[in-house]
Amino acid sequence: MDYALTDEQAMLRDAAREWLRRSYPDDRLAEIADGVGTDPRAWAEITRMGWADAAAAGSVETAVLLEQAGYGLLPAPLFVTVGLAAALGADASVPTTLAWAEDGARYLGDPVRTTVDGDGRVSGTKVLVPDLAAVTHAVVTTTAGPRLVAVADASVTACASIDGTRRLGELVLDGTPSQPLPAVEPGLARAKMLTAAAAEAVGVAQRVVDLAVEHAKNREQFGRIIGTYQGVSHKIADAHVAVELARSLVTWASWALDAGDPASVLAAHAAKSDAGSAAVRACEVAIQVHGGIGMTWDSILHRYYKRAQWLQAFEGGAPRQRAVVADALLGPVAP
Amino acid sequence: MDFTDTPEEAAFRSELRAWFAANLPADWADRPPRVGREDVEEARAWSRRLYDGGYVGITWPKEYGGGGLGHTFQGIFLEEQARANAPGHIGVIGLGMAGPTIIAHGTPAQKERYLQPLLQGTEVWCQGFSEPGSGSDLGGARTRAVLDGDDWVVNGQKVWSSFAHIADFCILVVRTDPDAPKHRGLSYLIVDMHAPGVEVRPLVQITGDPEFNEVFFTDVRVPRDSILGQPGDGWTVAMTTLLHERGTMGFSLTAHLEQGVNQLVKLAKETGADRDPLVRDQLAQFWIDLQALRYTNYRSLAGVAETGVPGPEGSISKLFWSERNQALTKLAQQLCGPAALLADQGAVWDGFWTYQQLRSRGNTIEAGTSEILRNILAERVLGLPRSR
Numbered sequence: 001m002d003y004a005l006t007d008e009q010a011m012l013r014d015a016a017r018e019w020l021r022r023s024y025p026d027d028r029l030a031e032i033a034d035g036v037g038t039d040p041r042a043w044a045e046i047t048r049m050g051w052a053d054a055a056a057a058g059s060v061e062t063a064v065l066l067e068q069a070g071y072g073l074l075p076a077p078l079f080v081t082v083g084l085a086a087a088l089g090a091d092a093s094v095p096t097t098l099a100w101a102e103d104g105a106r107y108l109g110d111p112v113r114t115t116v117d118g119d120g121r122v123s124g125t126k127v128l129v130p131d132l133a134a135v136t137h138a139v140v141t142t143t144a145g146p147r148l149v150a151v152a153d154a155s156v157t158a159c160a161s162i163d164g165t166r167r168l169g170e171l172v173l174d175g176t177p178s179q180p181l182p183a184v185e186p187g188l189a190r191a192k193m194l195t196a197a198a199a200e201a202v203g204v205a206q207r208v209v210d211l212a213v214e215h216a217k218n219r220e221q222f223g224r225i226i227g228t229y230q231g232v233s234h235k236i237a238d239a240h241v242a243v244e245l246a247r248s249l250v251t252w253a254s255w256a257l258d259a260g261d262p263a264s265v266l267a268a269h270a271a272k273s274d275a276g277s278a279a280v281r282a283c284e285v286a287i288q289v290h291g292g293i294g295m296t297w298d299s300i301l302h303r304y305y306k307r308a309q310w311l312q313a314f315e316g317g318a319p320r321q322r323a324v325v326a327d328a329l330l331g332p333v334a335p
Numbered sequence: 336m337d338f339t340d341t342p343e344e345a346a347f348r349s350e351l352r353a354w355f356a357a358n359l360p361a362d363w364a365d366r367p368p369r370v371g372r373e374d375v376e377e378a379r380a381w382s383r384r385l386y387d388g389g390y391v392g393i394t395w396p397k398e399y400g401g402g403g404l405g406h407t408f409q410g411i412f413l414e415e416q417a418r419a420n421a422p423g424h425i426g427v428i429g430l431g432m433a434g435p436t437i438i439a440h441g442t443p444a445q446k447e448r449y450l451q452p453l454l455q456g457t458e459v460w461c462q463g464f465s466e467p468g469s470g471s472d473l474g475g476a477r478t479r480a481v482l483d484g485d486d487w488v489v490n491g492q493k494v495w496s497s498f499a500h501i502a503d504f505c506i507l508v509v510r511t512d513p514d515a516p517k518h519r520g521l522s523y524l525i526v527d528m529h530a531p532g533v534e535v536r537p538l539v540q541i542t543g544d545p546e547f548n549e550v551f552f553t554d555v556r557v558p559r560d561s562i563l564g565q566p567g568d569g570w571t572v573a574m575t576t577l578l579h580e581r582g583t584m585g586f587s588l589t590a591h592l593e594q595g596v597n598q599l600v601k602l603a604k605e606t607g608a609d610r611d612p613l614v615r616d617q618l619a620q621f622w623i624d625l626q627a628l629r630y631t632n633y634r635s636l637a638g639v640a641e642t643g644v645p646g647p648e649g650s651i652s653k654l655f656w657s658e659r660n661q662a663l664t665k666l667a668q669q670l671c672g673p674a675a676l677l678a679d680q681g682a683v684w685d686g687f688w689t690y691q692q693l694r695s696r697g698n699t700i701e702a703g704t705s706e707i708l709r710n711i712l713a714e715r716v717l718g719l720p721r722s723r
Contacts, residue, residue: 001338001341003637004336217719227720228721229722233709234706234713236717237717240716241654241655244651245624248629248630251336251634252338259337259339322616322623323615325619325622326615326618329600329618329619330600330604330615333615
């Protein structure tokens, strides 16, 4: 066994961290999140740095990148492209989102009503589609499986969304031309998406833990640094523990996916379950540790908190993931 | 990164499985889990058998009777031990604490004298760290040792000492320089538990079982060279012991939790609670916790492989395991219903869960309280300022 990232994987991680730190300081992120919601120049840079190719190399590389994207709250459609659309066979070098939800169909695998006709024309209405304004293409789930469409060929309505750099919208398809995608096993595709979401969640959680530590090291009250109070430091320690445990599960799940290990599907549910919860909780701890400042729009914390909530909601929170684990562990309960 | 066994690891694992199949008495794997204190004679015999099989001190240097293998092999051993539902070695303190400390700080003569009998299970060790007035605050230890000719003369009292009632030796933290600042006045002795003046009194725990002990030292004479490190080095040497205790413990704790999860699933099926959605949700979380603990240990091995010493991040495993084990046993008690209040015969599984639940309250106190472990994480891993 070998538990460490390869040198190439570690270099990818470090380079991504450094580029994000330089490119998107907190004030720039806030400007984008309150403005257009995405950095239109980012994708060219991402392509130049070879991230799409790296992500195509495997789930471990994808997780390494997405953890950093979460840490830096990258305002570009990397997650939807390499984490979601690529899992269903789309080209990871083209900015592409995934449109899976419809009225009455919130999760992957729920029956959808969007159809494809004999000429490959797609018709239906997709809701809660992330990053529509930042991508050129969308993978659309239909009664005949996933299809690839150009967003410009469909009609897009932006929705007011709490996460300024992962905005949601409606995609109305009315005889929109589409391309087929290579066949993938749906369970495996879902496991890849869950692992991707978990990886981004770990990055989000790590950043806010770091912010909480930084604040607790510097803020003084009653003549003492607040980090010396165990009521503060132990909360942060607990958030740190949760992040480390979640990172371990993401590592396991991403490795298992690359290795073709049969445990990969359950590993992905486990990772998504814990990482989503850990990210939301870490943000809440960080807000609490920051006190009143943590409640302000000027603080970066709410940006992370909102992303954490999107990640937790994607494919359902911990109880929904645990239900899958319980079925595997105990056998399903007959209805 | 690769979590699959290398050919060497795979060979080790399959030999080990065959060894358990050949050596574990047939009725042991399926016997009801033991309630309370282990059977000393059985544990000694089993320890010797493990030693003869080459499965004790797997990571220790070969020259002292160890296996000379990497920590991964120890991890594999503990995984397979859990899978076989096999008992462990009697020398818990010796293998996890005394031995690694002797290897790190002992003289050649001390290594020669103590390590092999420890591995064989013929000599059992206990730990003399905590005192009535200093539990978590080890630096406040007041048990005195004064040089008199070629002997240290020891006076004082230790508490919470597991295995002291069957131990042959004790790793003892004593104050040898009352004038030095508190952490610098300590020394680390090896004390013969059969020496005149050593008295062991069992302490009955809330389980009703006398699992740990008080140890009284009255004018106990300890040879001057039965010291690890130099006089005044006691704190530093003790930190080695505690790092090993918390660092390499992760795999044992994972194995323990794995057995607990398996037993809880069995109980849930027996009681029909496995159809209850709220119970299913909790069982799934325990299974996830088990995997998280397992892969956290694997990740921490990458660090051990680099430095040879477990880092402070090992505190995560112990902190997390202890709190989850408490939750697991509490759920089991709830599944047992009102019969959980019965002890021994007539109780569910002869009172196994009742014992486990009560015993688990000690998990967040022994080997570093959860409060101390959170301090370690906050200060030594996250870099927050010291709280005291």
